[in-house]
Amino acid sequence: MFWKTDQPHGLPRNPFKSCIIPRPIGWISTQDKNGGVNLAPYSYFNGVSDDPPMVMFASGSRDATNPKDTIANAEATGEFVCSMVSWDMRDVMNTTSAEVAPEIDEFKLAGIETAPSQLVKPPRVAGAPIHLECTYLQTFTLPPTSKGHGNAICVGRVIGIHIKDEFLKDGFIDVLKIRPVARLGYMDYTSVDGQFTMLRPTVDAAAD
């Protein structure tokens, strides 16, 4: 099939999110200017550069006039932390996606333990295997939704990285032990439970 995206696709559900899979989940913690803590998952999330290390997440908005808390806090305070979602944290991650009032702390809502960050104020998800401490760089405003709600990409610089020692094997991240959870389309998810290696034709593996 083919459809122009400004026309009906004729399928029971919009397949777009299933066409870009799997997507990593940035489980993003922030604080507002008064120190109120916030946590939410974002799967329009990725690394965008490793030198310097940078990440992005794309946010819809809460409604026609208000942004989501994560991007509002990142812009207001200049800091955010991305925790990796491991298999054992999938349910609590989902709980933190509830669209609740800005003053609600989703760590408390979902019964998630916090760990202090080293370089930024927002706390980390204590049980997560990997955390990226970030400073806010820039917001790219995108075309709004068909309902007139805002869309934006927030880019941050990763200034500190935590990897739990138990997930390092011979100096390499043991991804199969972590079993990171990733987003598919619809209400579906996957997790990393296999991997394979391919050498690049012109790149020294030791340099990558």
Ligand SMILES: Cc1cc2nc3c(=O)[nH]c(=O)nc-3n(C[C@H](O)[C@H](O)[C@H](O)COP(=O)(O)O)c2cc1C
């Ligand atoms: C796995 C998962 C991925 C999500 N990814 C996004 C996303 O990329 N962008 C977005 O705007 N909302 C996304 N959401 C919805 C937000 O998590 C939800 O709107 C949340 O309430 C936002 O919280 P905040 O206002 O505290 O930032 C996702 C939800 C789940 C469960």
